[in-house]
Amino acid sequence: MRQFNTITTDASDGIFTITLNRPDRLNAFTVEMMREMIAAFDLADADDMVRAVIVTGAGRAFCAGADLGAGGATFDYAQGEGWNDAGSPIGADGNVDYSHPSVRDGGGMLTLRIFNCKKPVIGAINGPAVGIGATMTLPMDFRLASDGARFGFVFARRGIVPEAASSWFLPRLVGIGKALEWCYSGRVFDVAEALSGGLVRSLHAPDDLLGAARALAHELTAESAPVSIALTRQMLWRMLGASHPMEAHRLDSRAIWARGASADAKEGVSSFLEKRAANYPDRVSSDTPHFAPWMDDPEYR
Numbered sequence: 001m002r003q004f005n006t007i008t009t010d011a012s013d014g015i016f017t018i019t020l021n022r023p024d025r026l027n028a029f030t031v032e033m034m035r036e037m038i039a040a041f042d043l044a045d046a047d048d049m050v051r052a053v054i055v056t057g058a059g060r061a062f063c064a065g066a067d068l069g070a071g072g073a074t075f076d077y078a079q080g081e082g083w084n085d086a087g088s089p090i091g092a093d094g095n096v097d098y099s100h101p102s103v104r105d106g107g108g109m110l111t112l113r114i115f116n117c118k119k120p121v122i123g124a125i126n127g128p129a130v131g132i133g134a135t136m137t138l139p140m141d142f143r144l145a146s147d148g149a150r151f152g153f154v155f156a157r158r159g160i161v162p163e164a165a166s167s168w169f170l171p172r173l174v175g176i177g178k179a180l181e182w183c184y185s186g187r188v189f190d191v192a193e194a195l196s197g198g199l200v201r202s203l204h205a206p207d208d209l210l211g212a213a214r215a216l217a218h219e220l221t222a223e224s225a226p227v228s229i230a231l232t233r234q235m236l237w238r239m240l241g242a243s244h245p246m247e248a249h250r251l252d253s254r255a256i257w258a259r260g261a262s263a264d265a266k267e268g269v270s271s272f273l274e275k276r277a278a279n280y281p282d283r284v285s286s287d288t289p290h291f292a293p294w295m296d297d298p299e300y301r
Contacts, residue, residue, distance in 0.1 A: 002043065006033040008058070009040050014051040015217050016044040016119070017210075023059025028067035029132045034106045037136075038113045045118045048283045051226060052217035053117060055140065056124035056210060062149065065131025107132045107164030115139040115165075115237060118230040118284050120220050124213040125149045126206065130188060135162065138169035141233070143199060144213050146206040149191045151199065157186035172240050174198045225264040225280040227288050231255050258289035 001009055010017045018040045020027035044053045057063055089100030096103070114121055114136070123137040125145040130152040137143050153170070155162050162170070162183050170179040178197050182189070194200045204212045221229060235255060239248045259265055264282045271278035 002039070004036045004040070006030060007036050007040060009043070011044075011047065011050060013214075013218075014049060014221065015054060015214055016040075016047065016050040016052070017054045017056065018044075020055070020057040020063055023057075023061070025067060026061035026064035026128065027057045027059070027133070028064050029107070029136075030067050031106060034110050037110055041113050041117055046285055048226070048285050050119055051221040051229075052120045052122065054122045054124055054210070054213045054217060055137075056213070057126050059127070061127040061133075062123075062125045062129040063133030063136065064128055065133050065152075065154070105163045107135060110136055111139045111164040111166075111169070116234075118233070118288065119226075120217065120229065120233060122213050122217055124209050125151075125200065126209055128152075128188075130154055131158075132164055135164035135166040135169070138164070138166055138173060139237075142201045142216065144202050144204060144209060144216070145191045145194065145200045146209045147191060147203050148206060149194070149200075150188050151182075151191070151194050152186065152188035153182045154186045154188065156184060168241070223278065225268060225278070225282065226284050227262070227264060227280075227282045228259060230284045230288055231259070254291040255289075258291060262287070 001011065004021075006020070006022055008019045008021045010019075018037065020033065022028060022030075022033070041053070044050050087100075087102060089097045089102045091097060120142075121140040123140040123143040125137065125143055127146065127148060128150045129137060130150070131154055134151050134153055153162060153166070170183070173179075174182075174197050182197075191200065191203055195203055202212070235248075235251055239251065242248055262282055264280045264287075267278050267280055
């Protein structure tokens with residue numbers, strides 16, 4: 001298993017666990033953490049033994065947001081460390097090229113990677129999740145929280161705006177009214193409000209949280225074909241932005257055509273008729289059909 005500086009990873013019993021591991025800084029988010037989390041999701045996708053991913057935090061926090069060690073220049077990427085090595089987006093005329101790679105938000109680079117994950121992703125929110133600590137959880141399929149967790153979309157109180165593609169994710173999860181309320185006020189709210197607002201799935205005692213997340217991961221994947229789960233995850237998430245059901249019909253039709261002739265489909269039917277557990281032969285790494293634009297187009301990543 002690869003060694004990281006800001007996170008730890010564990011792969012056991014079909015579950016890949018990513019733990020944010022800067023407990024002395026409440027797991028505050030850095031450029032290095034962003035890069036390491038993306039690399040960890042790459043590892044999880046490439047490993048066919050992995051059926052699901054869990055993300056949690058070490059110590060008493062999930063993630064307290066961006067590391068503010070740079071003070072007032074924390075969010076001034078033109079003056080500080082950028083998210084990549086693509087050079088400055090400021091031209092000789094002093095104007096900013098907003099399409100330049102260096103303008104990209106690092107939190108968004110991470111959430112897009114989570115969005116593109118081929119395995120179910122579960123957040124085990126063990127403590128405060130503020131700023132990027134909250135927005136990084138939005139493309140996860142489920143968020144379980146300890147009863148001491150707190151959430152905050154605090155950007156307006158820091159003089160910035162919601163990031164990490166949260167303007168797309170958050171209204172789809174909790175509705176536009178609740179999303180605006182939380183983002184306008186920038187207040188930190190408790191886990192009971194997060195539950196009633198639809199942000200989290202369930203509440204757990206701190207000692208029970210990770211076990212509950214693992215139990216959910218097994219429940220979701222134990223009897224299902226991994227390639228079918230990979231496709232289903234992408235189909236449902238991406239069709240949230242479709243403009244007409246015909247887009248879903250086109251996508252469904254391609255998926256049913258491709259999967260209907262697969263070895264998995266034959267095994268799924270045979271195991272049902274023979275009243276036995278299925279043993280699906282197809283692998284996510286090699287047998288996922290490439291029939292949708294996001295499969296190969298870098299613009300979608």
